[in-house]
Amino acid sequence: xxxxxxxxxxxxxxxxxxxxxxxxxxxxxxxxxxxxxxxxxxxxxxxxxxxxxxxxxxxxxxxxxxxxxxxxxxxxxxxxxxxxxxxxxxxxxxxxxxxxxxxxxxxxxxxxxxxxxxxxxxxxxxxxxxxxxxxxxxxxxxxxxxxxxxxxxxxxxxxxxxxxxxxxxxxxxxxxxxxxxxxxxxxxxxxxxxxxxxxxxxxxxxxxxxxxxxxxxxxxxxxxxxxxxxxxxxxxxxxxxxxxxxxxxxxxxxxxxxxxxxxxxxxxxxxxxxxxxxxxxxxxxxxxxxxxxxxxxxxxxxxxxxxxxxxxxxxxxxxx
Numbered sequence: 283x284x285x286x287x288x289x290x291x292x293x294x295x296x297x298x299x300x301x302x303x304x305x306x307x308x309x310x311x312x313x314x315x316x317x318x319x320x321x322x323x324x325x326x327x328x329x330x331x332x333x334x335x336x337x338x339x340x341x342x343x344x345x346x347x348x349x350x351x352x353x354x355x356x357x358x359x360x361x362x363x364x365x366x367x368x369x370x371x372x373x374x375x376x377x378x379x380x381x382x383x384x385x386x387x388x389x390x391x392x393x394x395x396x397x398x399x400x401x402x403x404x405x406x407x408x409x410x411x412x413x414x415x416x417x418x419x420x421x422x423x424x425x426x427x428x429x430x431x432x433x434x435x436x437x438x439x440x441x442x443x444x445x446x447x448x449x450x451x452x453x454x455x456x457x458x459x460x461x462x463x464x465x466x467x468x469x470x471x472x473x474x475x476x477x478x479x480x481x482x483x484x485x486x487x488x489x490x491x492x493x494x495x496x497x498x499x500x501x502x503x504x505x506x507x508x509x510x511x512x513x514x515x516x517x518x519x520x521x522x523x524x525x526x527x528x529x530x531x532x533x534x535x536x537x538x539x540x541x542x543x544x545x546x547x548x549x550x551x552x553x554x555x556x557x558x559x560x561x562x563x564x565x566x567x568x569x570x571x572x573x574x575x576x577x578x579x580x581x582x583x584x585x586x587x588x589x590x591x592x593x594x595x596x597x598x599x600x601x602x
C-alpha cells in the first residue's frame with residue numbers, strides 16, 4: 283500500500299456531482315476513546331475545528347475513556363450509521379485490543395469502517411542518563427552483559443509501548459523486565475527518577491526532558507527519521523534491521539455508513555492535513571501527518587492488526 287505524506291491535491295478522490303451535498307446538516311459527534319490531553323484527543327480537536335470551518339456544522343468532541351478504548355469503540359460500533367457519530371481512534375483501540383483481549387463487545391473488522399488516516403506516531407527509545415549507554419548498540423551490549431537487570435516502563439500491559447519493548451527484546455536477544463503502569467505519565471515519572479532504566483515513549487511527553495538532559499534519546503521506533511527530533515537515528519539503522527513500531531490515528535465510522543459520507547469526510551480531511559498550520563501542530567505533538575484513501579486505510583488496518591498479532595503471540599503479552 284502506498285501512503286503519501288505529501289500528495290498532490292489533484293490525486294484526491296473526486297465525488298460525483300451532488301453526492302453528500304447535504305452532509306452534514308446538523309452537529310456531528312466526534313468520539314475519542316481516551317481522556318482529554320492525550321494525542322488522540324489533541325488530533326480530534328485539531329481536526330474537528332477545521333472540519334467545522336469547512337463543512338459549516340459543529341463537530342463536537344466527546345471524550346469517552348475507559349477499558350483501553352473499548353467503551354468508546356463499542357458506542358460507535360453499535361451507533362447509527364449515518365455519519366453523525368464518528369470516532370478518532372488509534373492502533374491501540376482497533377489493532378491491538380483485538381489481539382490482547384479475550385473478549386470485545388464489538389468486532390473491529392466488521393462493525394467499524396475506516397474513513398481517513400490522519401497520522402502515525404513513532405516512539406522514541408529513551409534511557410535514564412545514569413545508564414551508561416549512548417547508543418542502541420551499547421544498550422544491547424549492556425543488556426546482554428546484565429541479563430534481567432534492566433527494566434523498561436510502559437503505559438500498561440498489552441499497550442503499544444509494552445509491545446515495542448517486547449519486539450525489541452525478541453529482535454535483539456536481550457532479557458529485560460517489563461514494568462507496566464496505569465498510563466504514560468506515571469511510567470515517565472519512574473523513568474525520570476531512575477526506578478526503571480528505559481522506555482519506548484511518545485516524543486510529546488519526553489521531548490522537554492530530552493532537551494533538558496533528564497533523558498537520553500537513543501533512537502526512533504519508526505522507519506524514518508522524525509522531523510521533531512532531528513539527528514536521532516532509527517532503531518532499524520542502529521543495529522536492529524527491520525525493527526519498526528508506530529502508533530497511528532484515524533477517523534472511523536460505524537459499518538454501513540454511506541460511502542458518499544465516508545468519501546466526503548476523507549476528501550475534506552486530506553485537504554485539512556495539507557494545511558501548513560495543521561502539519562506544524564501535529565509535528566509539535568510528536569506526529570507524522572499522512573493520509574490515504576478509505577480503501578488503502580482499511581488495508582493498512584488489516585496489515586497492522588496482523589503485525590501486532592504476531593508480536594502478541596511471540597511475547598505472550600496480555601492486557602491489564
